Amino acid sequence: MIDFHYVPTGNNLKIAIALEELGLTYRLVKYDMYAGTHLTPEFRQINPNSKLPAIVDSEPADAGEPLAVFESGAILLYLTEKTGRLLPAEWRRRQEAQQWLVWQVAGLGPMFGQANHFVRYAPAGQDYAVERYLREARRLLEVLDRRLRGRDYLADEYSISDIACYPWVSGTRGIGIEVAGMPSLAAWIERIRARPAVERAVAAIMDADRSKYIQTRPSLTPQEWSNLFGDRLLAAARDEQ
Template sequence: MIDLYYWPTPNGHKVTLLLEELADAGAKLEYAIRPVDIGKGDQFEPDFLAISPNNKMPAIVDHAPVDGGAPISVFESGAILLYLANRTGRFFGDDVRRKVEVNQWLMWQMGGLGPMTGQYGHFHVYAPEDIAYAKTRYANEANRLLGVLDRRLSGRAFVAGDDYTIADMAIYPWVNAYDKAPIDMAPYPELRRWHAAIAARPATQRAYALAKQVNPDAGKPMGDEEKKLLFGIDPKR
């Protein structure tokens, strides 16, 4: 059994995408969702910090690791995807060259698309001040990265080739993640094709259905106290 410490955010969706895909691939791992309400400060509770010292979700605890030893906890979404893919032998590749392809695009998301798109969303949706420089800076960088991805997908079904992998699962939730600040996707036909194909997968639909189950208020405006907890700033200042 795996405990998944989860809240419906782009990084949270990555792990449910993989867990649901594993079920469809015949490598199902039983898991239980342990909600971490980041708007109420659950991420700062001592029990959670013992698992995820960076006070971020998602995190997992594998209570039956393959070595038969004590439970293994993993924090950071990319590390979780790698752990689960290696544990099951699915969605990562069977040889060193394939693994390199998958791993470099996973790291591209972790180090580029996620952080830059996150900053885009922060300054376009959540920031207490309208800072034109920041909005332009991160919009430009988000679009640059989407262009990189669009070119990469030309002639490929998925980012690492013909097979769907954890790299795709990591990237998908961060593409146009902010309904209140949508990016024009017209310039990216390959990306739109890829995104639609993943959205249509049954596992994707099940993974995203968990959002409303775990947080019925998902999508509603964020209150001031939530913003203080998440961003460490007073929105009224």
């Protein structure tokens, strides 16, 4: 049994998709970032970085104590190692899949995260930051489109690198980026969207609360702002609450 600690956002959808693709049994443990339910000492035992997703596997490979894993890329790698699936068996392709996975977690994820922050949450008037991150997000999409020309998947066969990229890339309209001019990317998005496991994953975690995380300029209470971006988040990193 795997406990899947999550909020209904893109980084978490990666893990839901992988769990569904792999047919693993999991239990959902939901958090509310606005209310700060992830900023507890108990959750820091699972993820010292206080971010979602995280998993706890009660049947790890060494048959030892339950094992907690955080960081979406590490969780995806953990699940492939556990099952021997979703990473190409062929050596050269596997290198490619791993490279695109790291590209997502180290590049596309943080850049889209900042684009999302400045478009949705920052006070109006931050034009330089908005333009900087949207331009970079668009550049990364162009890189993906070029990679996918003549290919169905990033490493030719469907793998965790596709799963890692899909959630952010399929939701760009919300921050004002259209993929219509990137035909290979648009076709790849539809190919993945149509997978039954992807549909099940979306149904499992992207519930009505999803809308909370894709609002533009939500009016946050001081407490919510503190939980999301302010002192309460910092205090959790210091283990002060």
